[in-house]
Amino acid sequence: MNQRPKLAFVLPWYGQEIPGGAEAEAHRTIKHLAAAGYTVEVFTTCIKDFFADWHKNHHRPGSRTENGILVHRYPVGPRNKAKFDLLNQKIIGRIPLTPQETADFADNFINAPDLLAAIYKNRNNYLFFFIPYLFPTTYYGLPLVPQNSVLIPCLHNEGYAFTPLMRRTMPLAGAMVYHTESERRLAQSIYDLPDTQIQTVLGEGVDAFEPGDGQAFKQKFGIDGPYILYAGRKSHEKNVWQLMTYWNEYILNGGRYDRLKLIFIGPGSVEIPPLMKDNTLDLGYVSALDKRNAFAGASVFVQPSLNESFSLVLMDAWQAGKPVLVNGFSDVLVEHVQRAQGGLYYGSHEEFVAMVDWLLDHVEEAAQMGQNGRKYVQDNYMWEQIIPKYEALIAQMAERMGAMA
Amino acid sequence: MARPNTNNTGASHSVKPNDIAPTLTNHMQEEQATPIAVENIIEDIRRQILTQKFKESGKTSQLNLDGSYFSTKFYDNLYQASVSQQEIRLQVIKSNVPLIGPLIDRLRTMIHQVILFYVNQFVVEQARINQLNVELISEISVEIEKLAQQQEQGGD
Numbered sequence: 334m335n336q337r338p339k340l341a342f343v344l345p346w347y348g349q350e351i352p353g354g355a356e357a358e359a360h361r362t363i364k365h366l367a368a369a370g371y372t373v374e375v376f377t378t379c380i381k382d383f384f385a386d387w388h389k390n391h392h393r394p395g396s397r398t399e400n401g402i403l404v405h406r407y408p409v410g411p412r413n414k415a416k417f418d419l420l421n422q423k424i425i426g427r428i429p430l431t432p433q434e435t436a437d438f439a440d441n442f443i444n445a446p447d448l449l450a451a452i453y454k455n456r457n458n459y460l461f462f463f464i465p466y467l468f469p470t471t472y473y474g475l476p477l478v479p480q481n482s483v484l485i486p487c488l489h490n491e492g493y494a495f496t497p498l499m500r501r502t503m504p505l506a507g508a509m510v511y512h513t514e515s516e517r518r519l520a521q522s523i524y525d526l527p528d529t530q531i532q533t534v535l536g537e538g539v540d541a542f543e544p545g546d547g548q549a550f551k552q553k554f555g556i557d558g559p560y561i562l563y564a565g566r567k568s569h570e571k572n573v574w575q576l577m578t579y580w581n582e583y584i585l586n587g588g589r590y591d592r593l594k595l596i597f598i599g600p601g602s603v604e605i606p607p608l609m610k611d612n613t614l615d616l617g618y619v620s621a622l623d624k625r626n627a628f629a630g631a632s633v634f635v636q637p638s639l640n641e642s643f644s645l646v647l648m649d650a651w652q653a654g655k656p657v658l659v660n661g662f663s664d665v666l667v668e669h670v671q672r673a674q675g676g677l678y679y680g681s682h683e684e685f686v687a688m689v690d691w692l693l694d695h696v697e698e699a700a701q702m703g704q705n706g707r708k709y710v711q712d713n714y715m716w717e718q719i720i721p722k723y724e725a726l727i728a729q730m731a732e733r734m735g736a737m738a
Numbered sequence: 739m740a741r742p743n744t745n746n747t748g749a750s751h752s753v754k755p756n757d758i759a760p761t762l763t764n765h766m767q768e769e770q771a772t773p774i775a776v777e778n779i780i781e782d783i784r785r786q787i788l789t790q791k792f793k794e795s796g797k798t799s800q801l802n803l804d805g806s807y808f809s810t811k812f813y814d815n816l817y818q819a820s821v822s823q824q825e826i827r828l829q830v831i832k833s834n835v836p837l838i839g840p841l842i843d844r845l846r847t848m849i850h851q852v853i854l855f856y857v858n859q860f861v862v863e864q865a866r867i868n869q870l871n872v873e874l875i876s877e878i879s880v881e882i883e884k885l886a887q888q889q890e891q892g893g894d
Contacts, residue, residue, distance in 0.1 A: 607843060674774045677783075680818060687783045701774050 338481075338731050339372045341459035343452065345443055345468045346385075347377040347404060354645060355465035355487045356383070358537055363402055365538055365716050366723060374459070375404040376452060378445045378470070387443050388412050394447075407448035417441040424492040435497055443469045453477045460730050463506070467493040472502045479505040481734050483726065488516050489640040494523055508730060510535045512643035515664035533726055537643045538719035539710055542652035547630025550623060554616060558592035559693060561658070562631035564624065564646050565638070567601035567615070572660065576637040577603065577613075579685040584612050587686050590693055595635075598627055628653035633692045633699070634676075641665045648714060651675055651706025656692055656699040658685070675706025788820060801876040807883045816879075819872045 344359050351357070367373045381391035388411050396405045420438040423430060430438060448470065452461065456478045463471040466486035475482045484506035488494055503509070503524040508531035511517040517534050520526065551557065567573045580595050582588075585608065597603055597615040605613045619627065628634070634650035636659045647669060650657050657676035659666035661684070670676050677692065679685040692699045712718070788801065801820055803813050835842055 607840075670776060674776050677776060677780055683787050684780075684783065687787055688780075691779070691783055698774060698779070702776070705774060 337371065338460040338727065338734065339374065339458060340366060340462060340727070341374050341376050341452075341455070342462045342464065343376045343448075343470050343474050344464050345378055345470045346380045346382050347375050347406075348382070349400060351382045354643065355485075357645070358485070358487070358643075359462075359464050361538055361540065362719075362723070364400075365720055367402060369720050369724065371727070373402060375402055376448060376461075376474075377404065377406055378409050378443060378448055379406045380409055380443065386414075388414070405451060407445050407451060410444040410446065412441045412444050413437075414441070424496060427492045427495065430496070432497075438496075439469065439472065439498055445469070449473055449477065456481070460727060460734065466499060466503070472498045475502055476505050480507055481730065482506050483508045483510060483730060485510045486516070486520065487512070487642040488520055489642055490519055491640060494519075500524060504530065506530060507733065508533065508726060510726070512537050513665050513668050515668045516642050519664070531726065531729060533722070535722045535726070536714050536719060537645065538716045539645065539648045539652070539714040541715070542628070542649050543625055545622070545625030545627070545629035545653065547626060550626035550630040553623070553626075554596075554614070556594060556596070556614070556630070558594060559590060559632040560594040560596045560614075560630070561633045561635050561689065562627055562650075562655075563595065563597045563599075563635050563637070564627065564649070565599045565636075567597055567599060567603045570638075570640055572637040572639050573597075573603055575660075576635065577605075577609075579637075579679075579682045580613065581606070581609060582682040583686045583689060584609055589690050593632075593689070593693070596627065596631075598624060625653070628655060631655055633658050633689065636660065636663075636666055638666075639663045644669065648710045651703065651710050654700070654703040654707050656702035657706065658688055658692065669709075673706045673709035675702050675709055677702075784817060788817075791820070801872065802880045802883070805879060805883050807886055808879060812879070816872065816876060819868065 342359055342363055344356065346356065347359070348356075349360060351360070363373050363375065379390035379392040379394055380387055381389070385391060388409055390408045392406050394406050394408045396403060398404070416437055420430060420434055420441075423434070424438065452474050459478075459481070461475070461478050461482045462485060463475050463482060464485040464487065465471070466484065466488055471484065475484060482505070484503070486503070486509065488511075493499065500523070503520065504526050509517075509520065509526070511520065511532070511534045513536075514534055517532060521532075526532070563573070563576065565571055576595075583593075584591075591612075593612065595613050597613075598617070598619045600618050602617070603615050605615060616623075616627075628650060631650075631653075632655075634647070634653075634655045634657045636644060636647055636650075636657060638644070639660055639662055641663055642665060644666060647657055647659070647666065651673065657670065659670055659676060659678045661667055661678035661680040667678050670678050677688045679688050692702075784803075788803075801816055803817050805813060
C-alpha cells in the first residue's frame with residue numbers, strides 16, 4: 334500500500350443535513366480530507382438518519398457521488414424492534430445482559446449484511462475509519478479489518494460503553510482517535526487496550542463561526558434584557574431537565590437578575606412551567622443566521638450535558654466570544670473550560686445560581702473568558718490544525734499497512 | 739467533579755443587577771486583558787456559598803476543604819455533601835389539556851404542596867443527620883492530617 338491510502342468512512346447513515354455530533358463530524362472531516370487531496374469514500378446503509386426506522390431503506394442502494402464524495406449505500410434487512418427496545422433500555426439503565434441477550438441486542442440493531450460483506454471484500458483496498466463506537470457498523474465492521482482500521486469512538490460514559498460488544502471491539506482497532514484527554518482516560522479505564530494500538534488525542538475540526546448581530550436577534554424576538562443561551566437538542570440525554578430545575582431555582586430562589594431570560598434554540602421542545610414563562614423562551618429550530626445572532630446577543634452560553642465527547646456547540650459559543658457555564662460533572666466540558674480558561678463549571682443548583690450572577694456581575698472577566706475561549710478554539714481546533722494531525726496519523730497507519738503487505 | 743486547587747480570589751468589576759445586557763463586544767477589543775484564573779473564581783464562589791449556608795444555619799464551623807493529605811476526590815466529595823439540597827422544592831409541569839389545563843395545574847400544585855409538606859419533614863431531618871456526618875468526617879480528617887504532620891515532624 335502506498336503512503337496515501339484510499340480512505341473509507343464507515344457509519345450507519347450519511348448525508349449533509351443529518352443532525353448529530355458524530356454524523357456532522359464525519360461529514361465535515363470527510364470534506365476537509367478530500368480537500369486535502371485524499372481519496373475519501375463512504376460506506377453506509379440506506380437508512381435516512383438516526384430518527385428513521387432502522388429497517389427502512391430510505392436511500393436507493395448502490396454507489397453514487399454525493400457532493401464530490403463517492404458514497405456506497407447498502408440495504409438494511411428486518412429486525413425485531415420490540416426485542417431491541419427492551420434490551421436497549423436495559424443497557425441504558427446499565428443492567429448487565431446475558432450472553433444471549435447481548436447477541437439478540439447486536440443482531441436486532443441495524444441489520445446490513447451487504448455492507449459488512451463489502452467491507453470484507455475491500456479489506457486490502459482502504460484505510461477504514463469507523464465512527465461512532467456504538468453501532469453495528471463498528472462492532473461488526475471493524476473486526477473484519479482490524480489492522481487497517483481507525484476508530485473515532487465519540488465515547489461517553491454511558492451504558493453502551495460497558496457492553497461486552499464494545500469490550501471486544503475497542504482493543505481490535507489499529508488506532509483510536511479521541512477528542513479530548515478525558516475521553517482517552519475514559520476509554521483506557523474501561524477497555525484493555527493493547528500497547529500496539531495507536532492512541533491519539535486529535536480533537537475535532539471546527540468550521541469558522543461567522544460573527545452575528547445580537548441586537549438584530551433581540552429585536553426580532555422581542556427580547557429586551559440579558560439572556561443565557563442554550564443551543565442544541567432539547568432532550569433528556571442532554572440533561573435539559575436539570576437545566577430547567579436549576580433555572581427554576583434561579584428564578585424563584587435567589588437569582589439577582591430578575592429580567593434575565595433563558596433562551597433555548599434547537600430541535601425538540603421543553604416544558605416551561607407557568608411560573609417560569611416570563612423568563613424562559615423556547616424558539617425551537619432557528620435559521621443559521623438567527624443562530625449566529627443568538628450567540629452574538631447572549632451574555633452567557635450554558636451547556637448542561639453530561640454525554641459529550643467534544644461539544645461542538647461550546648466551540649461555537651467561544652468563537653462568538655462568549656463565556657460558558659458548563660456542567661461540572663462532565664469531565665470533557667471541565668477539561669475544555671480549564672484548558673481554555675473560558676468560563677465556569679457548576680456542581681449544584683446553588684453554584685449554578687451564584688455563577689450566573691457572577692458572570693453577569695463581572696463584565697470584564699466574562700468578556701475575557703470569551704476571548705480566552707476563542708483563542709483556545711483557534712489554537713487547537715480549526716481545520717488547519719486538525720488536518721495535519723490526520724495526515725500524520727494516516728501516514729503512520731499507511732506505514733504499518735505497508736509493513737504488513 | 740473537578741476541584742479548584744488554589745486559593746486566590748478572582749478580580750471583580752461589578753454592575754448592578756438588572757442593568758441592560760452587558761455588551762461584551764467592546765471588552766473583547768481590549769489589548770490589556772485581566773488574566774483569568776477560573777479555578778480561583780470557582781473556589782471563591784464555593785466559599786461564599788458555604789459561608790452563606792453556615793450563616794443561615796447559625797453555625798460558625800468551617801469544613802476542611804483545603805487539605806492535601808487525602809485525595810482531591812475526598813475534599814471534593816466533602817464539599818458536594820455539604821451543599822446538597824436540604825428540601826424538595828415544588829415543581830409542576832404545565833398541563834397541555836385545552837380549557838381546563840390551568841385548573842389542572844392549580845390542582846396539581848395544591849396536591850404537590852400537601853405531599854411536600856410531609857415529605858420535607860423527613861427530608862429536613864435526614865439532611866440534618868447528613869450535615870452532622872459531613873462535619874464529623876471533616877473533623878476526623880483534620881485530626882488525621884494533624885497526626886500525619888506530627889509523625890512527619892517526628893520522623894525528621
